[in-house]
Amino acid sequence: MTTDLQLKPSLFDVAVAQGSSTVAVHAGTQRPNAHHALTPPVVQTATYTFADTADLCDFMDARMWGAAKGRTEYGRYGNPTVTAAETKLAALEGAQAAVLYSSGMAAVTSTLLTLLQSGSHVVITDDSYRRTRQFCLNFLRKFGVECTVSPMGDYEALEAAIRPTTKLIISESPTNPYLRVLDLGRVADIAKRHNVRTLVDATFATPLNLRPLDFGIDLVVHSATKYLGGHNDLLAGVVAGSEQLIALLRQNLWMLGGVLDPNNAYLLVRGLKTLALRLQRQNENGIRVAQFLESHPKVERVWYPGLASHPDHEAASRQMSGFGGVISFEVKGDLSAASRVVDGVRIPIIAPSLGGVETLIEQPALMSYYEMSTEERLEVGIKDNLIRLALGIEDADDLIADLSQSLDST
Ligand SMILES: *Cc1c(COP(=O)(O)O)cnc(C)c1O
Numbered sequence: 470m471t472t473d474l475q476l477k478p479s480l481f482d483v484a485v486a487q488g489s490s491t492v493a494v495h496a497g498t499q500r501p502n503a504h505h506a507l508t509p510p511v512v513q514t515a516t517y518t519f520a521d522t523a524d525l526c527d528f529m530d531a532r533m534w535g536a537a538k539g540r541t542e543y544g545r546y547g548n549p550t551v552t553a554a555e556t557k558l559a560a561l562e563g564a565q566a567a568v569l570y571s572s573g574m575a576a577v578t579s580t581l582l583t584l585l586q587s588g589s590h591v592v593i594t595d596d597s598y599r600r601t602r603q604f605c606l607n608f609l610r611k612f613g614v615e616c617t618v619s620p621m622g623d624y625e626a627l628e629a630a631i632r633p634t635t636k637l638i639i640s641e642s643p644t645n646p647y648l649r650v651l652d653l654g655r656v657a658d659i660a661k662r663h664n665v666r667t668l669v670d671a672t673f674a675t676p677l678n679l680r681p682l683d684f685g686i687d688l689v690v691h692s693a694t695k696y697l698g699g700h701n702d703l704l705a706g707v708v709a710g711s712e713q714l715i716a717l718l719r720q721n722l723w724m725l726g727g728v729l730d731p732n733n734a735y736l737l738v739r740g741l742k743t744l745a746l747r748l749q750r751q752n753e754n755g756i757r758v759a760q761f762l763e764s765h766p767k768v769e770r771v772w773y774p775g776l777a778s779h780p781d782h783e784a785a786s787r788q789m790s791g792f793g794g795v796i797s798f799e800v801k802g803d804l805s806a807a808s809r810v811v812d813g814v815r816i817p818i819i820a821p822s823l824g825g826v827e828t829l830i831e832q833p834a835l836m837s838y839y840e841m842s843t844e845e846r847l848e849v850g851i852k853d854n855l856i857r858l859a860l861g862i863e864d865a866d867d868l869i870a871d872l873s874q875s876l877d878s879t
Pocket of ligand 1: 704
């Protein structure tokens with residue numbers, strides 16, 4: 470006898486949806502859900518049961534033929550709540566498939582462990598997420614993987630860095646903290662010419678502002694902890710791409726074990742339903758606050774891809790449908806001048822991370838590079854007077870008034 474959960478209801482048909490908000494609300498939703506609930510149930514279980522030995526053998530036979538759709542036998546191999554979130558994310562990304570992990574770094578490291586082997590070489594662009602760079606430069610070295618760091622935006626250097634053993638080009642768009650944006654089509658062309666795969670971390674963009682797969686990139690990764698979850702209450706990571714590559718990643722996830730918990734998958738589904746609304750506000754806040762900061766006499770430089778002054782404004786305008794809510798800016802003065810601005814604001818909260826509904830503020834020099842001297846930080850491109858502002862969904866007028874009083878009083 471089949472139970473409610475074993476029924477295979479139809480999925481919402483994304484073909485009827487034109488807009489990303491419709492997709493964000495409905496994709497991945499079964500119709501009907503178990504127990505006719507509107508929301509996907511949190512299937513809080515570590516294992517799955519069999520009625521008798523024949524039931525078990527039917528399942529094992531079906532799986533051998535790749536036909537065991539709709540159920541599995543153990544929690545590490547799948548969970549319906551996680552599947553609902555993966556289906557929604559694949560639809561948003563315009564990907565054949567997506568796989569979720571317990572964090573963004575679990576997604577990055579599991580993907581690299583899958584695609585690389587001893588003797589492989591990878592090229593990574595600079596200004597990338599620090600832990601990703603560390604994993605490539607330090608950790609993977611233990612396994613005989615070599616890594617070259619190539620300057621963001623220098624496509625000749627990128628192509629010149631490719632060797633016969635190069636398996637993967639890793640990049641980000643926009644980057645942290647300078648919001649650099651890659652010409653994705655150009656990188657995909659270079660990679661295809663040399664038979665190299667491409668992986669782009671688009672955490673700062675979300676699939677609503679940028680869809681790297683549309684430009685020929687092979688795999689896109691996100692820290693779903695940020696905009697996708699959107700409420701600073703969960704950690705998750707996702708990789709999207711072709712059916713074939715995602716199946717390979719999933720096989721290894723079953724071994725590496727960094728699976729997403731069903732409760733977090735539920736929170737992610739819930740957060741994703743409002744992604745389009747939240748991001749629309751964050752895009753609007755981004756451009757307004759960036760313009761305000763650029764016009765302020767105590768601000769030396771603003772890094773925001775939506776401003777004409779940003780080095781990648783052209784590529785960003787061509788590829789992105791919004792520029793997001795993260796702005797980095799340099800105040801006139803030193804480390805403590807920047808700290809005074811951070812301490813003077815009343816709405817933004819001092820914390821790392823980004824993409825949630827609350828505006829967060831931090832000095833990268835103190836948050837991520839505290840143990841380094843000013844000189845060492847400059848070597849990796851982090852200036853002491855740099856502030857990173859990760860805008861939430863508050864009202865732009867309030868945020869501007871608050872930043873204004875802090876800048877004016879210091
Ligand atoms: C936060 C972040 C990560 C790591 O994600 P976690 O969910 O914190 O593990 C990777 N890349 C970028 C760009 C990030 O912002």
